[in-house]
Amino acid sequence: MTDEVLAGQVDYYRRRAGEYDTTAYGDVTAARARIARLVARMRPAGHVLEIACGTGLWTAALADLAGTVTAVDSAPEAVAIARERVRSPNLRFEVADVFSWDPEARFDTVFFSAWLSHVPASRFEPFWRWLRGLLADEGRVLFVDEHVDERDKEAYLPGRGEVVERRLRDGTTFHVVKNFVDPELLAPRLRRLGWHCEIRRDGHDWIYAEARPT
Template identity: 30%
Template sequence: MSVDTTKLIHDQIEYYRSRSSEYDEWFYRIGRYDRGQEHNDRWFAEIEVVQKALREIGQVNQVLELASGTGVWTEQLLQISTKIEAIDASAETIAINQNKLNSDKVTYQHQDIFVWEPEQEYDLVFFSFWLSHVPPDLLQSFLNKVYLATRKGGQIFIIDSRNDYTSRAKDHPVNGQNGIYQTRKLNDGKEFTIAKIYYQPDELQTLLVNAGFTADVRVTDNYFISAHGWKSN
């Protein structure tokens, strides 16, 4: 499938702008994402596994959160950091994040991450459910930015999705789901095409090592893959 990357990025930004008011329904298993008690309990148990791994980093000073979204993980980062710089391409999600957290420890940049260039180094660079949306032809450039934004001896922490159909909405479109470009639908029925790449642990490990990090990659039983990395040089 041939895809215009510029158009794809534009569509992804529009998708998350349009989805901003319902994004938390996915995380908290509400409405179309409610798969019943058994699946929901499994989801939240695995969320706790990843949250615990993030907390085990311990206290850090300056954090950069890329694709910060509605603040689900910004809230977790507040527990371990002194200051957070949060970047997102959607003004709508930034507004939700700000209103939800109302913290003077967090500053925000409204910016397309593919245009953004790091201007300083951070003790921790964090992004959740974002790497899977980076088109293949922009992956190396993005990881180079992550490397430049991480101070020597600094850390990265990544969270993303495993390919389990029960993580998606019950009425998730079944067409066009065979490759890395997928159709996603909002509550109002509007559809968007996005990139969604489900990395295997060995693939993610190789990507991070090649980008200059030492990395520990883990998976939960069903839903999540995470990586804790260090920049040694």
């Protein structure tokens, strides 16, 4: 089931790339300002890896602050939009499946937005082990996602607690993983895996966090 849903999840974001910005953020100008403010607060630095870069809204803010940015996404259609949106000599894009990608480089900062909630429960621990291996000495993981208070906006499938149905503008439906972040559960879960994680809220809908290996 997990592999099937993850394959559908990639297909969904490939098909959604052209409408993603407006359907995800609504007012894109306001979203850019919020993103820039939040990224500046999180202070990404050095060699930065961005996982699931999508259409590049967050990539642009990262590139303004980081030494270098490697931005990865499994949807080539989204990466094509990001390449047009963000042009910087310190930026490199790559199309790859995050769950099977194994870069040789190590990074000072690993960043992802609206990605952790798409990681299935069965892959949560392997994902965080993989992140640890990506970090340089004193490296850290920064992430932004949706707070569990937003859960009611999704249509969960009966008996499949982490799988929701999403619909594109053309009416096509897809099944994707969506595990909203509950800070009271996530922080101790990461502590048991050997991470110290500080989670804060930004508005009613987002959380932002920093995690370091202990």
